[in-house]
Amino acid sequence: MQNPSREEIKKVLDESKTIAVVGLSPNPSRTSYMVSEAMQKAGYRIIPVNPQADEVLGEKSYASLAEVPEPVDIVNVFRRSEFLPELAEAYLETDAPVFWTQLNVVDEEVFKKLTEAGRTVIMDRCIKVEHAILK
Structure with a gap:
């Protein structure tokens, strides 16, 4: 698994405007909330994907990626690695060009499948940290 270069990641962040966050918790003490709040304050539109919220x-929360009614630039995943195969299938039904997983969320097979499908995949990186480094 080889993530895109820092230059490519910067380009993704520069060109993206809308981020669907799978597993975004409504609890302000959770990492998904803090990271998404920081990205929202940085000017990105955050679309929560969480059937429990x-x-x-x-922002209105959607139960699944399929229910999100507008184009998304990045699907940012805050779910455990074992959920990635199922999420990758749902992601491939969208037009979102980038699939991004947070720290310690990795699946080599999913990475291979999505890159072979022509999508940009960034795994095991915190979008907030990358944004802070590259902006």
């Missing part, structure tokens, strides 16, 4: 960070 109605709204997070002032």
Whole structure:
């Protein structure tokens, strides 16, 4: 598994505007909330994907990626690695060009499958940290 270069990741962050966050918790003490809040404050539109929540960070939450009614630039995943094969299938049904997983969320087979499908995949990296380093 080889993540894109820092230059490529910077380009992704520069060109992206909308991030669907799978597993975004409505609990402000959870990492997914803190990272998404920081990205929202940095100017990105955050779309929560969490069947347990109605709204997070002032945005309507959707039960699945399939229910998100607008184009998304990045699908950012805050779920455990064992959920990645199922999430990858749902992701391939979208037009989102980038599939991004947070720290310690890795699946080599999913990485291979999505890159072979022509998608950009970034795994095991915190989007907030990358944004802070590259902006």
